[in-house]
Amino acid sequence: MASIGTLYTIPEQAQGKAIRAAAAFTGLKIDLPENYVHFESNKTPEFLAKFPHGKIPAFDGADGFKLFESTAIARYVAALAPNSTLLGSNLKEAALVDQWVSFANTEIGAQTALIFQLVKGIITPYAKPIHTTLAERQIRSFKTLEAHLSTRTYLVNDRITLADIFMAATIQRALLVTLDASLRAQFPNIIRHFETIVNQPQLKDIFGKTEYIEKALAFTPPPKEKKEAKPAAAPAPKAAKPAKEEEEEDDVPKEEPKAKNPLDSLPKSSFNLEDWKRAYSNKDTRGPDGALEWFYQNYDPEGFSVWRVDYKYNEELTQTFMSSNLIGGFFNRLEASRKYLFGSMGVLGENNNSRISGVLICRGQDIKPVVEVAPDWESYEYKRLDLNNAEDKAFFEAALAWDLEIDGKKWIDGKNFK
Structure with a gap:
C-alpha cells in the first residue's frame, strides 16, 4: 500500500497519535520520519522551508500537500479513505465530532500538558495555586465527559468517529499524569470508553500498552544546596540581671490589642x-x-x-x-x-x-x-x-x-x- 505522506510527531504527543490512529482505522498508510529529534529537526532550514512555524504535528503529503495543526491534519486524513465514517454521516454529526475533538484538546489535553510542565519544572517557578486551578478545571471536564458517556458507547453516534480517537489519545496521556487510581474510580465510563477504543484491532499497535498511575504526578522541590557550616561563635557573656526594684512593668513590651472591625458594630x-x-x-x-x-x-x-x-x-x-x-x-x-x-x-x-x-x-x-x-x-x-x-x-x-x-x-x- 502506498503511503499518503509523512507525519512529523513524537511518541508522547497525543494529537500525533490520534492522527496515526485515524489513518490506521481507515486502512491508510502514513510514514514517520527517520531520525527525527524534536527541538532540533524542526528548527532546521529544511523543515522550516516546509513548515515556517516549526510546529508538530506536521503533515508532508506524498503529493506535495503540506498541512499543520492537528485537527486539520486529522480531518484531512479521515476524509481520504473511501466511505470513511470517522467524520459523521451528516452535518450535525460532523459538528459534534469537531466539538468533542476540540474539547479533548483544549479542556483535557491542555490541562494535562500544563500540569506536566509545572510538576517537571519545565514551567518555572512552580506555583501551587496554578496547579490546583488546572487540576480543578480538568476534573470539571472529566465530569462533563463522564456524564455524556454514561448513556452511550461512543461520543457522537453508534460508531467510532474521529472524536472517540482523539479523546482516547488525550485520556491515555492523562493516565500518565493526572488520572490516577482515585480519579479513575470516579469516572468509570471514561475508562470504559478509553479501553473500548484502544483495544480495537486496527488501533492496538498505535496506542500500545497503557500505563495506569496510582498517584498523580506531584511537584518535588529541588534539593537545597548545603551551606558550609560556619565555626561556632564564642558565647556572649550574660548580661547582669537588673535589680528587682529596677524592673518596671511598663518596660515589658505589650501586645497591641487588635482593632475591632467597624462592620462588627453595625x-x-x-x-x-x-x-x-x-x-x-x-x-x-x-x-x-x-x-x-x-x-x-x-x-x-x-x-x-x-x-x-x-x-x-x-x-x-x-x-x-x-x-x-x-x-x-x-x-x-x-x-x-x-x-x-x-x-x-x-x-x-x-x-x-x-x-x-x-x-x-x-x-x-x-x-x-x-x-x-x-x-x-x-x-x-x-x-x-x-x-x-x-x-x-x-x-x-x-x-x-x-x-x-x-x-x-x-x-x-x-x-x-x-
Missing part, C-alpha cells in the same frame, strides 16, 4: 450570610425553591448591599485559565473578610479576548471596608446594584447562575467566595 441583621452560603451551595440557583428565591425571601437591604465587580485591565488578560486563577488569588486575599462577604465572579469570552466580572454581597452599605483587606482591591471597579432595577437584577442573577453574558462574551469559568 446593627444586627435578619439576613444570615452563612445560611445564604449554604442555600447557594445546596440548591439549584434558579427555579422554584432555588437559591435566588431563598435570597429574595431573606435579604436585608438595610444590613447588606450588592455590588457589581469588573476587572479594570481586561485588555491585559491572555489565557482564560490564568484569568480564572486571577480571581482565585483575589478571593484568597479576601480571607480576612470571609464572614462579611459572598462572591460569584467569572471569566467571560475566550483566550486573548476575555473579561472578568461578577457580583459581591457584603455586610454594610460600603464595599471598601470589606474588600480593602486585599492588596489588589483597587484593580477592580465596584458599582452598587439596585435589585429593584430590572437590569441590575438580571445581572445579579446571571452572575450567581454562571450564565452571565457581556458584549457577546459568554461565561466560561467561575469561582465563588463562600
Whole structure:
C-alpha cells in the first residue's frame, strides 16, 4: 500500500497519535520520519522551508500537500479513505465530532500538558495555586465527559468517529499524569470508553500498552544546596540581671490589642450570610425553591448591599485559565473578610479576548471596608446594584447562575467566595 505522506510527531504527543490512529482505522498508510529529534529537526532550514512555524504535528503529503495543526491534519486524513465514517454521516454529526475533538484538546489535553510542565519544572517557578486551578478545571471536564458517556458507547453516534480517537489519545496521556487510581474510580465510563477504543484491532499497535498511575504526578522541590557550616561563635557573656526594684512593668513590651472591625458594630441583621452560603451551595440557583428565591425571601437591604465587580485591565488578560486563577488569588486575599462577604465572579469570552466580572454581597452599605483587606482591591471597579432595577437584577442573577453574558462574551469559568 502506498503511503499518503509523512507525519512529523513524537511518541508522547497525543494529537500525533490520534492522527496515526485515524489513518490506521481507515486502512491508510502514513510514514514517520527517520531520525527525527524534536527541538532540533524542526528548527532546521529544511523543515522550516516546509513548515515556517516549526510546529508538530506536521503533515508532508506524498503529493506535495503540506498541512499543520492537528485537527486539520486529522480531518484531512479521515476524509481520504473511501466511505470513511470517522467524520459523521451528516452535518450535525460532523459538528459534534469537531466539538468533542476540540474539547479533548483544549479542556483535557491542555490541562494535562500544563500540569506536566509545572510538576517537571519545565514551567518555572512552580506555583501551587496554578496547579490546583488546572487540576480543578480538568476534573470539571472529566465530569462533563463522564456524564455524556454514561448513556452511550461512543461520543457522537453508534460508531467510532474521529472524536472517540482523539479523546482516547488525550485520556491515555492523562493516565500518565493526572488520572490516577482515585480519579479513575470516579469516572468509570471514561475508562470504559478509553479501553473500548484502544483495544480495537486496527488501533492496538498505535496506542500500545497503557500505563495506569496510582498517584498523580506531584511537584518535588529541588534539593537545597548545603551551606558550609560556619565555626561556632564564642558565647556572649550574660548580661547582669537588673535589680528587682529596677524592673518596671511598663518596660515589658505589650501586645497591641487588635482593632475591632467597624462592620462588627453595625446593627444586627435578619439576613444570615452563612445560611445564604449554604442555600447557594445546596440548591439549584434558579427555579422554584432555588437559591435566588431563598435570597429574595431573606435579604436585608438595610444590613447588606450588592455590588457589581469588573476587572479594570481586561485588555491585559491572555489565557482564560490564568484569568480564572486571577480571581482565585483575589478571593484568597479576601480571607480576612470571609464572614462579611459572598462572591460569584467569572471569566467571560475566550483566550486573548476575555473579561472578568461578577457580583459581591457584603455586610454594610460600603464595599471598601470589606474588600480593602486585599492588596489588589483597587484593580477592580465596584458599582452598587439596585435589585429593584430590572437590569441590575438580571445581572445579579446571571452572575450567581454562571450564565452571565457581556458584549457577546459568554461565561466560561467561575469561582465563588463562600
